[in-house]
Amino acid sequence: MPTVRFTESVSKHDLDALFEWAKASYGAESCWKTLYLNGLPLGNLSPEWVNRVKTDWRAGCSEFSDGIFLNADGWSDMGGRLQHLARTWNKAGLLHGWRNECFDLTDGGGNILFSLERAAFRPFGLLSRAVHLNGLTESDGRWHFWIGRRSPHKAVDPDKLDNTAAGGVSSGELPSETVCRESSEEAGLDKTLFPFIRPVSRLHSLRPVNRGVHNEILYVFDAVLPETFRPENQDGEVVCFEKMDIGGLLDAMLSGRMMHDAQLVTLDAFDRYGLIAPNHPLSDWLRGIRN
Numbered sequence: 001m002p003t004v005r006f007t008e009s010v011s012k013h014d015l016d017a018l019f020e021w022a023k024a025s026y027g028a029e030s031c032w033k034t035l036y037l038n039g040l041p042l043g044n045l046s047p048e049w050v051n052r053v054k055t056d057w058r059a060g061c062s063e064f065s066d067g068i069f070l071n072a073d074g075w076s077d078m079g080g081r082l083q084h085l086a087r088t089w090n091k092a093g094l095l096h097g098w099r100n101e102c103f104d105l106t107d108g109g110g111n112i113l114f115s116l117e118r119a120a121f122r123p124f125g126l127l128s129r130a131v132h133l134n135g136l137t138e139s140d141g142r143w144h145f146w147i148g149r150r151s152p153h154k155a156v157d158p159d160k161l162d163n164t165a166a167g168g169v170s171s172g173e174l175p176s177e178t179v180c181r182e183s184s185e186e187a188g189l190d191k192t193l194f195p196f197i198r199p200v201s202r203l204h205s206l207r208p209v210n211r212g213v214h215n216e217i218l219y220v221f222d223a224v225l226p227e228t229f230r231p232e233n234q235d236g237e238v239v240c241f242e243k244m245d246i247g248g249l250l251d252a253m254l255s256g257r258m259m260h261d262a263q264l265v266t267l268d269a270f271d272r273y274g275l276i277a278p279n280h281p282l283s284d285w286l287r288g289i290r291n
């Protein structure tokens with residue numbers, strides 16, 4: 001497998017602009033309340049969802065200066081009550097994007113506590129998991145990234161640029177399984193290309209969004225793909241792919257054409273491949289969110 005080496009450089013001016021974007025886009029906000037479930041700090045609530053939880057939660061609920069505490073009779077009961085509350089909000093038109101797909105919620109040690117509809121993770125600010133694949137290829141002596149454009153019909157970030165493949169880790173799935181499934185569905189990678197997929201990084205993405213708090217571990221994978229390979233979407237979620245060099249990616253990121261986490265994953269790749277000066281604060285910031 002060829003070694004990825006970029007000969008390009010990124011100007012300090014562009015790195016400064018990207019660092020300002022990162023600081024403005026990511027991190028906790030002072031108005032958030034920590035959500036404690038059965039005594040464990042597992043989520044983050046924006047003010048809107050604090051009020052709804054306090055009004056609608058039917059079991060034990062208390063509020064202190066450091067957060068909102070919800071109690072139930074064990075983890076199975078907690079998961080069932082949160083699922084019921086999320087369904088109630090969805091039927092009332094307060095919670096959008098219902099997928100009938102569950103994510104697993106884990107404790108700090110990675111133990112699964114319960115599964116819950118994925119659309120409910122952002123209102124409760126619960127920690128979800130997702131995979132992102134950087135598909136790299138060498139062409140005419142230079143390295144490029146395969147970048148997809150999301151469908152205009154996507155509920156989240158329509159028409160935005162994305163990594164080669166990305167998606168949430170469903171309940172009962174391993175990230176290594178998810179990345180192969182998503183790569184096949186979104187970019188047309190077949191089983192012969194799966195061995196090229198390598199885990200390279202994990203990032204903690206924490207940021208405010210319209211539906212609450214996006215709190216997610218991004219499992220990042222790289223794949224050095226043959227020059228003859230052309231990504232082809234299979235599930236209708238991507239309208240096209242473009243092979244982009246560093247200059248094209250910088251233009252896309254600085255002009256706001258990439259979705260947030262795809263841009264974060266791309267910056268992580270820039271840092272890992274030496275395109276960001278190690279003494280620049282953007283590099284230090286990226287090291288700080290690597291999990």
